[in-house]
Amino acid sequence: MKKLVEGNETFQKTLNSDRIIYDVPFPSTRFQGSKRRVIKWIKKQAMKLEFDSVLDCFGGTGIVSHVFKKLGIEVTYNDYLKCNAIMAKALIENRDVTISTKKIANLFHPTNPPYDDFIQRTFQDIYYTDEENKQIDIVTQNIHLIESEYERCLAFFALFQACLIKRPYNLFHRKNLYMRTSHVERSFGNKTTWERPFDELMIQFANEANKAVFDNGKDNTVLNRDALSIEQQDYGLIYVDTPYISPKGVGVDYHHFYHFLEGLVQYKRWNEKVDFKSKHRRLYSVDNPWHDKERIHQAFNLLFEKFRNSIIMVSYRSPGIPSIEELEEILLKYNKDVQTFERKHQYALSKRRRSHEVVLIAI
Numbered sequence: 001m002k003k004l005v006e007g008n009e010t011f012q013k014t015l016n017s018d019r020i021i022y023d024v025p026f027p028s029t030r031f032q033g034s035k036r037r038v039i040k041w042i043k044k045q046a047m048k049l050e051f052d053s054v055l056d057c058f059g060g061t062g063i064v065s066h067v068f069k070k071l072g073i074e075v076t077y078n079d080y081l082k083c084n085a086i087m088a089k090a091l092i093e094n095r096d097v098t099i100s101t102k103k104i105a106n107l108f109h110p111t112n113p114p115y116d117d118f119i120q121r122t123f124q125d126i127y128y129t130d131e132e133n134k135q136i137d138i139v140t141q142n143i144h145l146i147e148s149e150y151e152r153c154l155a156f157f158a159l160f161q162a163c164l165i166k167r168p169y170n171l172f173h174r175k176n177l178y179m180r181t182s183h184v185e186r187s188f189g190n191k192t193t194w195e196r197p198f199d200e201l202m203i204q205f206a207n208e209a210n211k212a213v214f215d216n217g218k219d220n221t222v223l224n225r226d227a228l229s230i231e232q233q234d235y236g237l238i239y240v241d242t243p244y245i246s247p248k249g250v251g252v253d254y255h256h257f258y259h260f261l262e263g264l265v266q267y268k269r270w271n272e273k274v275d276f277k278s279k280h281r282r283l284y285s286v287d288n289p290w291h292d293k294e295r296i297h298q299a300f301n302l303l304f305e306k307f308r309n310s311i312i313m314v315s316y317r318s319p320g321i322p323s324i325e326e327l328e329e330i331l332l333k334y335n336k337d338v339q340t341f342e343r344k345h346q347y348a349l350s351k352r353r354r355s356h357e358v359v360l361i362a363i
């Protein structure tokens with residue numbers, strides 16, 4: 001195993017110094033496993049390398065894609081969640097469309113009846129109050145009526161972020177509206193934020209998203225696929241930030257954590273996809289090797305083999321499954337050189353004292 005410490009930069013390739021670097025803020029987002037806290041460090045790692053196009057295979061919030069976009073690189077963003085792909089359309093693919101405050105405010109009016117009340121009927125006492133469920137029903141159906149694709153995606157971005165910020169833990173993994181409404185002392189959470197109204201929150205997030213929109217002169221695109229089904233192309237670099245699997249073998253199931261947002265984007269067909277046996281009305285689960293400790297090694301093998309001609313940059317949180325040594329071994333099967341960079345980092349919700357942010361670069 002080769003291990004390099006920070007600052008020992010033996011790579012010959014560096015980003016051209018004459019490249020324009022855009023200074024554009026990324027909106028505040030709440031998302032499990034987002035690279036927000038370490039984004040400057042990730043950027044520093046990427047800037048050691050020379051490449052003109054990137055595939056962000058597990059794009060999540062899009063914050064890493066947005067950094068690549070700011071470096072003037074042609075970005076292909078991918079995520080298997082529809083809600084994430086929609087946010088990336090708004091922030092990565094979109095060059096110049098913004099959405100007005102007035103348009104966001106108008107989404108709250110039932111101006112195009114009849115309106116379905118699916119959320120009110122299905123999710124009573126689960127995530128939001130009755131009044132909020134009614135608002136989400138109306139806003140969602142109005143967003144689906146917006147004609148401009150990027151305006152629609154910006155409105156969804158604002159709705160998703162408003163939905164997340166009002167949730168305990170920012171997730172939909174449990175029926176726990178009671179945490180907001182019961183009059184008990186809380187050791188965790190933010191009552192003031194949870195009680196902020198949807199319209200105020202959506203306007204705030206739409207404004208933040210508007211500020212992130214820019215044109216880097218490249219055709220940036222968004223895919224919404226299982227990472228292993230992405231077609232091979234000559235990407236200069238592929239960036240790989242897979243779901244985390246703990247040393248005990250517990251993987252993050254994103255489809256489960258964010259099923260409510262996935263439902264919003266398929267509002268008319270949501271009913272067919274809900275597992276009504278689950279207390280929190282999740283969607284039927286989808287098979288995914290990337291959070292399965294038995295299949296994750298094989299999945300990495302397939303991905304690295306497919307993109308063996310690209311520089312491969314893997315974000316990894318240690319300790320986890322596979323181990324760093326196992327990942328390096330897999331990368332070495334397909335690449336000549338593998339270097340590993342570590343950064344100490346404490347995750348907000350982690351009970352473990354020491355977890356490390358790691359980047360592996362294979363050329």
Ligand SMILES: C[S@@+](CC[C@H](N)C(=O)[O-])C[C@H]1O[C@@H](n2cnc3c(N)ncnc32)[C@H](O)[C@@H]1O
Binds near residue numbers: 226
């Ligand atoms: C660790 S997060 C990525 C975080 C992202 N880099 C960021 O900073 O926001 C992993 C992402 O992988 C996505 N994902 C999970 N399984 C996937 C699959 N089979 N194909 C593509 N994306 C997948 C999840 O939806 C999630 O957004």
